[in-house]
Amino acid sequence: MTSAHSASAYEELRALFTRLARFDHLSAIAGWDMQTMMPPGGSQARSAALAELSVLKHQILTAPQTATLLDRAQQESLGDIDRANLLEMRRQYDNAVLVPTSLVEAKSLAGARCEHAWRTQRPANDWDGFSKNLREVVKLTREEAQIRAQAAGVSRYDALLNLYEPGMCSRELDRIFGDLKTWLPDLLQKVVSKQAKEPCQLPHGPFDLEKQRQLGLSVMKLLGFNFEAGRVDVSVHPFCGGVPEDVRITTRYNENEFLTALLGIVHETGHARYEQNLPREWLGQPVALARSTAIHESQSLLFEMQLARGSDFLKILRPLVTAQFGEQAALEESNFIRLNQRVKPGFIRVDADEVSYPAHVMLRYEIEQALVEGEIEVDDIPVLWNEKMHRYLGLDTVGNYRNGCMQDIHWTDGAFGYFPTYTLGAMYAAQLFQHVRNALPNLSADIAKGDLSALFHWLQHNIWQHGSRYPTETLITCATGEALNPRYFRQHLKNRYL
Amino acid sequence: MTSAHSASAYEELRALFTRLARFDHLSAIAGWDMQTMMPPGGSQARSAALAELSVLKHQILTAPQTATLLDRAQQESLGDIDRANLLEMRRQYDNAVLVPTSLVEAKSLAGARCEHAWRTQRPANDWDGFSKNLREVVKLTREEAQIRAQAAGVSRYDALLNLYEPGMCSRELDRIFGDLKTWLPDLLQKVVSKQAKEPCQLPHGPFDLEKQRQLGLSVMKLLGFNFEAGRVDVSVHPFCGGVPEDVRITTRYNENEFLTALLGIVHETGHARYEQNLPREWLGQPVALARSTAIHESQSLLFEMQLARGSDFLKILRPLVTAQFGEQAALEESNFIRLNQRVKPGFIRVDADEVSYPAHVMLRYEIEQALVEGEIEVDDIPVLWNEKMHRYLGLDTVGNYRNGCMQDIHWTDGAFGYFPTYTLGAMYAAQLFQHVRNALPNLSADIAKGDLSALFHWLQHNIWQHGSRYPTETLITCATGEALNPRYFRQHLKNRYL
Incomplete structure (x- = not known):
């Protein structure tokens, strides 16, 4: 699972993204299970496990070495699809590296808390309870949007929109x-x-x-x-x-x-x-x-x-x-x-x-x-x-x-x-x-x-x-x-x- | 998910093992899904994802820092249950560190190959086909047993038995x-x-x-x-x-x-x-x-x-x-x-x-x-x-x-x-x-x-x-x-x- 020394920077990136995709696979299945199969008692442990994996993926993707590899791969001779692949790697990296892991984690936890409470607050029509949690989510979202907006030279909202719709x-x-x-x-x-x-x-x-x-x-x-x-x-x-x-x-x-x-x-x-x-x-x-x-x-x-x-x-x-x-x-x-x-x-x-x-x-x-x-x-x-x-x-x-x-x-x-x-x-x-x-x-x-x-x-x-x-x-x-x-x-x- | 600097070595180990348990959680659920829910087409990607996580867990557990923490924690003042916990941490570490990641991975892949082929070889009563794969599993198992036996000063078989029944x-x-x-x-x-x-x-x-x-x-x-x-x-x-x-x-x-x-x-x-x-x-x-x-x-x-x-x-x-x-x-x-x-x-x-x-x-x-x-x-x-x-x-x-x-x-x-x-x-x-x-x-x-x-x-x-x-x-x-x-x-x- 490690790359040979002689590999090109692009080949090393391919191996890195393959590894990330394998972790994405586990997130996807554990996430699916959470919505379809998991009994309620598993909720807390599952959220913690998924958050841990998110942090790991963020750390792997944003390691300083990734930036070096992206820069080096840019200089390598690549076919059309590889070039498009490199562009998407760069986009993922750029999107991830802007935001500190601590903010990723805080936002994920605030979101999980807000969503979890919503399950009972919605049937109870409890806006006061809900809005308290939502304010925290909005606060962290604005922080993230501000960082992204500054880096991209666009509005805060556009910076978020671009994560879904480049x-x-x-x-x-x-x-x-x-x-x-x-x-x-x-x-x-x-x-x-x-x-x-x-x-x-x-x-x-x-x-x-x-x-x-x-x-x-x-x-x-x-x-x-x-x-x-x-x-x-x-x-x-x-x-x-x-x-x-x-x-x-x-x-x-x-x-x-x-x-x-x-x-x-x-x-x-x-x-x-x-x-x-x-x-x-x-x-x-x-x-x-x-x-x-x-x-x-x-x-x-x-x-x-x-x-x-x-x-x-x-x-x-x-x-x-x-x-x-x-x-x-x-x-x-x-x-x-x-x-x-x-x-x-x-x-x-x-x-x-x-x-x-x-x-x-x-x-x-x-x-x-x-x-x-x-x-x-x-x-x-x-x-x-x-x-x-x-x-x-x-x-x-x-x-x-x-x-x-x-x-x-x-x-x-x-x-x-x-x-x-x-x-x-x-x-x-x-x-x-x-x-x-x-x-x-x-x-x-x-x-x-x-x-x-x-x-x-x-x-x-x-x-x-x-x-x-x-x-x-x-x-x-x-x-x-x-x-x-x-x-x-x-x-x-x-x-x-x- | 990182420990404060002032934490004791034992507290750092607790955080490390909590992290490993979260990854174990994901392995357990993805493994369960593989046996109960997964359609056959998911097999290859799932095996690769689980192997990737196994390698990661082995790397985290056997990092040089773990040995240092275990030694330092040994000197700390701990309650009875913490002491028992430290003993189990040490046992997990000792069991894991002996075997190089490459052998862990090779054995896991040889096992997966042998088991996968067995599914069709068993109904076909195909001993010749099966024994070929099994020989590879036995060869790698003997390698592992030899390393463990030497370290523990016991027979090869006892070294393996102790993994299941300390x-x-x-x-x-x-x-x-x-x-x-x-x-x-x-x-x-x-x-x-x-x-x-x-x-x-x-x-x-x-x-x-x-x-x-x-x-x-x-x-x-x-x-x-x-x-x-x-x-x-x-x-x-x-x-x-x-x-x-x-x-x-x-x-x-x-x-x-x-x-x-x-x-x-x-x-x-x-x-x-x-x-x-x-x-x-x-x-x-x-x-x-x-x-x-x-x-x-x-x-x-x-x-x-x-x-x-x-x-x-x-x-x-x-x-x-x-x-x-x-x-x-x-x-x-x-x-x-x-x-x-x-x-x-x-x-x-x-x-x-x-x-x-x-x-x-x-x-x-x-x-x-x-x-x-x-x-x-x-x-x-x-x-x-x-x-x-x-x-x-x-x-x-x-x-x-x-x-x-x-x-x-x-x-x-x-x-x-x-x-x-x-x-x-x-x-x-x-x-x-x-x-x-x-x-x-x-x-x-x-x-x-x-x-x-x-x-x-x-x-x-x-x-x-x-x-x-x-x-x-x-x-x-x-x-x-x-x-x-x-x-x-x-x-x-x-x-x-x-």
Whole structure:
């Protein structure tokens, strides 16, 4: 596990990052276990073990020797992919070395404490208790943001945003969300009025959990999930975790309603297929990682929103559903399609339809940006939240912290700068899918036949196999002929819902 | 995660071993996942990740600074438990520092290769393929044994035995097994003839797997397993893993027969309760670890053989069984007891009854001792195996490698010196249980009422809470008034089976 003396600096870096990837593997599996399998009594010991490994990884990555190796490797003659790999190594190093281990640790512990307490504070609607912990998370986040901003010569918020979405900035986000604000509330209202005239029946349960699980497995199979290298389980908050060689997705079942779990599985399978198809010969190296959180989300939303909630796919999904639960009026084709395309503004982001979803994201973006930049304080959140929920979704959240500003886990964990990637992902998904439609004229007919091979081949060829080889803009431009263009998203919503 | 400068050497060591325990936690969970949850495609990446962590732990433990700290701490004023903790730290260090990391790694990789190939070689009865890998494992094991033997001034085999059973030596084992050989084959024959006159009906299946699982859970509950700090799952080879805060036991279900899985759960629950009741205020320190593999096995066998296969317990187990599967002739009380006390020599150790089990262990002990000491070679194993199976159990294994010398995983993994601890465990269990009977005159009546609290209290007080505070001999002498005495085991077998 040590490198030979004659190795080039780049070869030594490869060995170093392979070692880090092995530790990442253990973090990923122990983290997955924590959410899916671990009994509550294991929580404290597990948190301590994971924090210890995080500190170790940070120390290995930021050792003085790494900087020397990066500088030396820069001078070496490298192929294109190695050059891209070196760039990603540098990016990881630069991001890590700025922040002292003590701050990494303090932030991780404050986040864990805040998230742990949130589990009981949220059901108790206890904003006072929660905000106390959150203030500490915000304080440490601002410290980190300040250090990063200074080094990068950007704003504090942009410095954090770049950890999730390299190359993105709030100027661009302001432009995108500024545009959204001009048409989305109006579109939403129109869709809601239109759908009010199209009555939609809800399926009658109960829906046996084992049958729901079997249904999920059959859909994963249809979507090409590789069960030799992954599995699906249950967790409170659905996610896609694990490692490319062993991808772990989760969902949560409810006996009264099966579509949330099912479409959740479709969503996570989108993430999973990206992971499972990252370039295998480079696995363990930074260049083999997914490009960014927005690109990752573009794959899950392409599967869930573009593909699976489209009428073509819903027609082949329907028989899989009735095979498990039998026929009933609500599962007849036209109603089944309406069910999956229903738009209904609500309090909870993760349950939102794709039309109201961006409003949830805008709201959080505006608040978290002001919070990180120091323009507002934690105590200002509830009032702002209520104002924006009124403006964007017409909902009142006064006193309803539980289904308002305490509904999410992102701020709790200190992940400021993450939220915008959901809507960027939705936009990339719309742009990619429109381009696939253009590139594959038979797509609609193929989907109706249950043949998704051409679609997957296209994604594999244009997105998955590239890992982090290209910057996001290059990746998207090569795939679709242009950089991010939000008009595809608007067009998609109009086509589907108006 | 770094110690203050003013800390004593002992405090620094405590911090060091806490750190190692956190890494052990991650190894334990990732190892558990590998046996229970992991899809096959994750195997290679998981092995690499676990090996990387093993190397790291070995490096941390054997760093030159550790030796200095151990020497300095020796001079510090310490309480009794701290002194015992320091002794265990020293033992771990001494065991680790002797062997170069390269040999640790080579042995781990050779073991993983041998075990991996064994999975297909065993069903194929492929001794030639298997023995090739095993020779490499034996070669590296001899290297390790030679280094350890030289440092400790003991034989090669004793040096390995001491890794599992500190304080035990082959002279003592020769005495114990020498005695066993004088009476066990005769006892076995008598029991078999006696039982031939007592016909025993087998239960008719199938036995629904979910009902078997529920039955297992109800028995674990009866046995005091803490579900807040552990769980039960399925694996090919049942085991008890995880960490004291989160104990993971496994079993394997067979639709045609439920007793193997059920008594397997009882066995692993014995291990689990020991782990779950190790001294919590010392968790993460070496003194809080289980005393030895034989003491660990004494707890599982006390649960499985002494308690659960005794008539008192079987009478309260029976209604739990019929609650799941209904009544049938084979489940009537007298037949149910006979079923669980049946003695039948067979090829497979893990399926053996408690009378023939020691014969399996003797056979392996004699062969592995000669192998490690260099008196025989891998190619000599099959002939010796057959000779000893004839002598001890009256069975022929010529050409039957699959159910002969290829049935186990211990040698495959290089765990030479482990086998004897099974029979030592059976003897400790018999001695402990006889002493509990003497100490608790109402035990039999309590068990018949399903009240096991006094038994568990006794074990908690005399064994579990002590962790590694005392050497094995002290632990057993304090608990039972004398050191290991095999006569209790003989007496137990005679009482139960003749």
